Amino acid sequence: MPPELIADILWKVLFAVIFVVVIMTFAAYSVLAERKVASWIQGRVGPNRTALPGLSAIPVIGPHLVKMGIWQPLADGVKFLFKEDPIPGHVNKLYYCLAPAIALIPALTTMVVLPVGQYTVDGIAHPIVLANIDIGILFILAVSSLGVYGIVIGGWAANSKYPYFGGIRSSAQMISYELAMGMSILPVFMWANGTEPGLGGLSLFNVVTSQQAMWLGVWMPVPAFIFLTALFAETNRLPFDMPESETELVGGFHTEYGSFKFGLFFVGEYAHMVIGSAVFTILFLGGWNFLPDFGIDGLEWLSDPWSRMGWFGSVLSVLYFIAKTMFFVFFFMWVRWTLPRFRYDQVMNLGWKYLVPAALACIFIYALIIGLIDIAFAVEETPAIVQ
Amino acid sequence: MPDFLFYLFSALTVLSAFLVTVSRNAVNGAMYMIVSFVGMAALFVLLEAYFLAALQVLVYAGAVMVLFLFIIMLLDAGKGRTVRPDRLTTAAACIGGLLLISGLIYITFDSGAAPSTPLPVITELPENATATNIPFTTSSRSFGYGLFTKYMLPFQVTGFLLLIAMIGVIVLSKRIDSSGDEPAKPRIAKS
Amino acid sequence: MAVKVVDRSPLNLWEKTYLPQVLGGLKITLDQMLKPKITLQYPEERPVIPNHYRGVPTLVRDPNGREKCVSCQLCEFVCPPKAIRITPGEISEDDEAAHVEKRPKDFEINMLRCIYCGMCQEVCPEEAIFLQDTYSVSGYSREELVYHKAKLYELGGTLPDQHYKWDRKKEAAEKAAAGGHH
Numbered sequence: 174m175p176p177e178l179i180a181d182i183l184w185k186v187l188f189a190v191i192f193v194v195v196i197m198t199f200a201a202y203s204v205l206a207e208r209k210v211a212s213w214i215q216g217r218v219g220p221n222r223t224a225l226p227g228l229s230a231i232p233v234i235g236p237h238l239v240k241m242g243i244w245q246p247l248a249d250g251v252k253f254l255f256k257e258d259p260i261p262g263h264v265n266k267l268y269y270c271l272a273p274a275i276a277l278i279p280a281l282t283t284m285v286v287l288p289v290g291q292y293t294v295d296g297i298a299h300p301i302v303l304a305n306i307d308i309g310i311l312f313i314l315a316v317s318s319l320g321v322y323g324i325v326i327g328g329w330a331a332n333s334k335y336p337y338f339g340g341i342r343s344s345a346q347m348i349s350y351e352l353a354m355g356m357s358i359l360p361v362f363m364w365a366n367g368t369e370p371g372l373g374g375l376s377l378f379n380v381v382t383s384q385q386a387m388w389l390g391v392w393m394p395v396p397a398f399i400f401l402t403a404l405f406a407e408t409n410r411l412p413f414d415m416p417e418s419e420t421e422l423v424g425g426f427h428t429e430y431g432s433f434k435f436g437l438f439f440v441g442e443y444a445h446m447v448i449g450s451a452v453f454t455i456l457f458l459g460g461w462n463f464l465p466d467f468g469i470d471g472l473e474w475l476s477d478p479w480s481r482m483g484w485f486g487s488v489l490s491v492l493y494f495i496a497k498t499m500f501f502v503f504f505f506m507w508v509r510w511t512l513p514r515f516r517y518d519q520v521m522n523l524g525w526k527y528l529v530p531a532a533l534a535c536i537f538i539y540a541l542i543i544g545l546i547d548i549a550f551a552v553e554e555t556p557a558i559v560q
Numbered sequence: 561m562p563d564f565l566f567y568l569f570s571a572l573t574v575l576s577a578f579l580v581t582v583s584r585n586a587v588n589g590a591m592y593m594i595v596s597f598v599g600m601a602a603l604f605v606l607l608e609a610y611f612l613a614a615l616q617v618l619v620y621a622g623a624v625m626v627l628f629l630f631i632i633m634l635l636d637a638g639k640g641r642t643v644r645p646d647r648l649t650t651a652a653a654c655i656g657g658l659l660l661i662s663g664l665i666y667i668t669f670d671s672g673a674a675p676s677t678p679l680p681v682i683t684e685l686p687e688n689a690t691a692t693n694i695p696f697t698t699s700s701r702s703f704g705y706g707l708f709t710k711y712m713l714p715f716q717v718t719g720f721l722l723l724i725a726m727i728g729v730i731v732l733s734k735r736i737d738s739s740g741d742e743p744a745k746p747r748i749a750k751s
Numbered sequence: 752m753a754v755k756v757v758d759r760s761p762l763n764l765w766e767k768t769y770l771p772q773v774l775g776g777l778k779i780t781l782d783q784m785l786k787p788k789i790t791l792q793y794p795e796e797r798p799v800i801p802n803h804y805r806g807v808p809t810l811v812r813d814p815n816g817r818e819k820c821v822s823c824q825l826c827e828f829v830c831p832p833k834a835i836r837i838t839p840g841e842i843s844e845d846d847e848a849a850h851v852e853k854r855p856k857d858f859e860i861n862m863l864r865c866i867y868c869g870m871c872q873e874v875c876p877e878e879a880i881f882l883q884d885t886y887s888v889s890g891y892s893r894e895e896l897v898y899h900k901a902k903l904y905e906l907g908g909t910l911p912d913q914h915y916k917w918d919r920k921k922e923a924a925e926k927a928a929a930g931g932h933h
Contacts, residue, residue, distance in 0.1 A: 210784070213783075213784040213788070214780045214783050214784045215783075216783060216786065216788055216789050216790070217788060217790050218788050218790045268587075268591075306610060307610065307611070308610050308611050308614050311611070311614035311615070311618060312610075312614050314614075314618055314622075315614045315615075315617035315618035315621075315622055316617065318617075318618060318621075318622030318623065318626075319617070319621060319622055321622075321626055322594065322626075322629075325626070325629050325630075325633070326587075326591070328633075329587055329629075329633060337633065340633060341630060341633050341634055344626045344627075344629055344630035344633070345630055347626055348623060348626055348627055348630065351622070351623060355618075507777060507780060507781070508773075508777070510780055511773070511776040511777050511779070511780045512773060512776060
């Protein structure tokens, strides 16, 4: 192999490692955030005792960090790692060991196509992304839909009744909500490809740049709501945590799991949540666009101040994107500690009888609106492919 | 490099497809089928048909197989009985398989059927493309134009066939539901 | 009796979407989140113990430092779980407190048996035993949790009441002995 290729591969591996480390850190600290938010909502203060011997002794900052529980995920991780890891005698060993990995890997794979910011070369904005492929959103939907196998196989391999129920519920729920989710994002891509002449396709970067005038969540609130609801269901978060529902199914699919394997399931759920929040931010919340500029000339600095600041702007765009994503991670937790769990038939009803028809209606309505806008304003700009 | 990957993924696809047919446990079979689908998606990627690859994973590996697993688990058909097919079925299967293989061999070695030179890869739709003259590109846009213009009729007919199948299933299951006094039981052999 | 009429009018379309209730719930939890926390950081911060709290039973001394218990054993008899065990002791003639009837040689309270009912405090004629505000009792062994006299006085401290019943009794007796009949 030529040395340039090797260098290229090494660079890609390095970036991939950075992405994985960042996402995993976010997942770990989401666990902490969940505990903190749960505590705050319940009038408590949450984990505030775990201290690292050296670092907690730093004056002023050290005690504050301890109070924020910064070292708690470390302690949790070490605990998961060193606990005894028994494999029950009645399980299917291969699938039992494979399931946690199957649950985590798709969540980490989806981030390959996730743009997290932008950099500008010669006045043209490029996304900061591992692989800028044309079908970004399809890739994310496809790969994240594989994550359910971790739960289903884990539930089946555990060979006892509650995990089994959890696995069945998970598969049914996943089928029901994937449809609504896929349809709810169609208006977004119609909009991103419809009025603006350009690349077309399903790339996520394209969606973000098309939202400079107005964030899509504002004028597509119903698809945004459907997508968000489906996202809750797909990530198994309350009020849709049917596969887990500890009050009915003990622990659901992970009843028979302990120690590090359970930890993998756990982190996998939070990684899904972080990625899901990022996707929602990109699709409906303008990605890293600062504020909507309402399409007014001269106000472009409001939506895209980053391209005027060089590399510092790129860093800021990434940070701004992360901040938006973190808000949605918080929203996930906020909802979790607000709404009670739906009953199973309610979940199915909501999915099939309300969300899917609503998503279909949205497709028709927005197709109509976008078509009318096209006819009224932008016909001469669209590439004339159909004669 | 792509050659090596091609052989790797085609071996994976064929091997797991073979294992689907011989595995006795239905869940094992489903898992092998997923691996086979993913391997096929990887082959699409090697052909630079990313859109097809994503759809393959999304629809088949992601949705259809989840449904399969759901049914397998719901009916607890994990440990299937060994059913000996009767002679007629065996004979029909053998003849059908032979015909399929000979057809494939014929197409593979017939120089006229397949183009011997690789097609140039077009990533962007050219400006002069028309509804009747759509070049095959790898972008998802060309699939859209193809489906909704040139291949509109087959597309609609396929959808209609699926609709018929769906209605048929509903009618069949409803008949089981209302025929007896007992609550509905799926008529599937349990182990 | 006041009657509150509950509004049971059918839900309108907006209410049927379930969203107003969800938003209301989100607002409640957000308010709850922003409220100051009521958590007490326990080992560092201690709760305020109300008066008449029934904590660990302790023995007290009077302001002169004399132990008030006269080992009458009433508390031992009244104690429902039989947690108290008193070994009565004589007071020698040359002792400063010789005018007091008796004093306990040992006073044991088994904190593992004590049910904090406060009957010992109620029954004590000398006001010598009090349930005070110590509520956290811990130890590594059963023996450790049988509190002896020294520990009980250490926990109890001094009762500031200026009764001096025995001193006045002694004074009265001395006066009677010295003055005879008036």
